[in-house]
Amino acid sequence: MKQAGTLAGAVTRLGKREIGLVATLFCVAALVLGFGLIADEVMEGDTMGFDTRVARFFRPAGASGPIGPDWLHEMARDVTSLGSMVVLCFLLAAVVGYLLLIRKRGAALLVVGSILGGTVISFGLKLLFNRPRPEIPGGIQVFTASFPSSHAMLSAVTYLTLGALMTRVAAGVRLKAYFMGLAVCLTITVGLSRVYVGVHYATDVLAGWCVGSAWAVLCWIVALRLQRRGQVERPGEEQGTQDLGAP
Template identity: 60%
Template sequence: MDAKLPSSSDGILRGFHRDGMWLIVSLFGAGSLLLSFGLLAEEVIEGDTRGFDRAVLLAFRNAGDPSNPVGPPWLEEMGRDVTSLGSFAFLAFVSVAAVGYLLITRERWYAALVALAVVGGEIISTLLKIAFDRPRPDVIHSVRVFTASFPSGHAMLSAVTFLTLGTLLAKANPDRRVKAYFISLALFLTVMVGLSRVYLGVHYPTDVLAGWCVGSAWAILCWCFIRWAEVRRSR
C-alpha cells in the first residue's frame, strides 16, 4: 500500500496551528508581564517598595560619599555611555535605519512592526510617567533628567527596540545558535541599560523593573499583531 504524501493544504494547516500555539503562548507571556507591572505599580503607590528601592540604590553609591556611584571615575563614565544606548535619540536613529532597510527590501509588515513598537512604546511610556508622576531619587547624579521616574523610559524603550530587532534578526536566520545569539544580545543590552539607570542614581530599581515589564509586553503584543495580520493576509 502506497504511503500517502502530505498535501500542501496539510502543510498550511500545520503552519496555522503552529502560529496559533505561538500566539497563545506569546499573549500569555504578555499578559503575565502586564500583571506583574500592575502588582508592582500598586506596591509603589502604597509605598511598600521604599525600603527595597533605597537599599538597592545605596548599594550602588559610595558609602563615604552617597553623591558618587561606587567604582573609579572611568566606571561612571562607562555607565553614562551604556545608558545612552537607551536614549530616545539613539533608539530613534536605530529604528529609522531599520525601518528604511526593511522598506528597501520590501518587508513592509516588519517595517510597520518596528515603527509601531517604537512609536507606540514612546507614547505609552510618556502617558505612564504622567499618570504616576513619581519623583526621581533624591541622590545627586550627573545625568540630566526631564521626566518623572516611574516607569523608566530608558528601560522600557530599550526593551521594546532591542527585543523587536533581536527577534527580527533571529527570524531571518535558520541556525538556532544564531537565533539564540541575537535574542541573548537583545536581552543583554536591555538589562545593561536598565542597570545603568540605577547605577547612575536617576531611577529606582522598581522603575526599571516596571519599564522592562511594560516594554517587553508591548514588544510581544506588537509582534503578535503583525503575525496575526500576516496570517490573515495569506489566507
Template identity: 55%
Template sequence: MLVSCPVVGFGVLAEDVLEGDTTKFDLAIMSALRATDPASPIGPPWLQEAARDVTSVGSVVFLSFVLLAGVVYLLLIHKRALAIWMAVAVVGGELLGTILKLSFNRPRPEIPHVTRVFTASFPSGHAMLSAIAFLTVGALLSHANQELRLKAYFMSIAVFLTVAVGISRVYLAVHYPTDVLAGWCIGSGWAILCWTVALWFQERPKRGPET
C-alpha cells in the same frame, strides 16, 4: 499568555510603588551602590563614565537611529510590511511610556544624580524604550532571517542591551530599581504584543479557505 505575564508584573509593581511597599527595597539597593559617598557611586571613575555611555544607548536619539537602521534593513530585504510595523510599534511604545510617566508622576531618587534628568521616575523611560525598541527590532529581524544562529544573535544582543541600559539607570541614581523593573515589564510586554500581531498579519495570507 506571554503578553499577560509582564503586564501583570507591571501592575503589581505599580500598586506596590503607589502604596510605598517598595521603599525599603529601593533604598537598600541605592544605598549599596553608594557605600561611602551619596554623591558618587561605587567603583572607579572609568566605571561611571562607562555607565553614562551605556545609559545613552537607551536615549530617544540613539533609539531613533536603531529604529531607522532596522526599518531600512527590512526594506532592503523586501519586508515592507514588517518595516512599517516596526516603526509603528516603537513610536507607539514611546507614546505609551510618556502617558505612563505623566500618570504616575513619581519623583526621582533624592540622591545626587550623575547625569541630568527632567521627567518623572516611574516607569523608567530608558528601560522601557530600550525593551520596546531592542526587543521589537531583535524579534522582527530574527523573523526576517531563516538561520537559527542569526535569530539567536539578534535576540541575544537585544536582551543584553536592554538589561545593560536598565542597570546603568540605577547605578547613576536617576531611577529606583522598581522603576527599571516596571520599565522592563511594560516594555517587554509591548514588544511581545507587537511581535505577535506582526506574525499574525504575516501568516494571514498563507491560510487557505477552510473546507
C-alpha cells in the same frame, strides 16, 4: 493515505501554532500583571525599602558617586545613552530606511508602530504615576517623572523587536539564540545603568522591563498574524530581498 497524512500534519502544525499563541499571550498577561503589582506597591510606598537598599548597593550612604573607578562611571553614562530617545530614533531611522530600500514597507510600518506606540505608552504612564526622581546629587540631569523608566521600557521595545527581526535572517538555532540573547543583554544593561547613575529606582526599571517586553511581544504576535493573512509581505517575496522578513 498520503492525503490523510498531509491533513494530519497540517492539523498538528495548526495545533502547535495555537498552543504557541496561547503560551505567548500568557507571557504577555504575566508581564502586564507584574507591572500592575509593582505599580500598586510603588503607589502605596511599600517599595522604598527595597529601592533604598539597591540604591545603597550602587552608591553607599555618604559617597559622592557610585561604586567603582572613574572609568566605570563614564562607561555607565555611555551605556545608559543606548536607551536614550536620540540613539533609539537614529536606530529606528536606520532600520526603517533599510526595510524601505528592500521594499519591505509592511515590515517598516510595523517597526515604526511598535516603537512609537511604546513611546506613547511610556510617557503616558509617566504622566499617570508622576513619581519623583531619586534625590541624588551629582547625577545626570533629567526632565521627566521616574516611573516607569522610559530607557528600560523603550530599550526593551526596540532591541527585542530588532532582535526578533534578526531571527528571521538567522539560518540556525544558535544564531537565532545569539541575536535574541544580544537584544536581552542590551535591554538589561541599559536598565541597570539607570540605577547605577542614580536617575531611577530599581522598581522603575523593573516596571519598564515588564511593560516594554509585554508591548514588544504583543506587537510581534500582531505582526505574525498579519503576515499569515497576507497583509504583510513574507520573507523573500520581493526579488533580491531575502535579508529580512516582517516582524
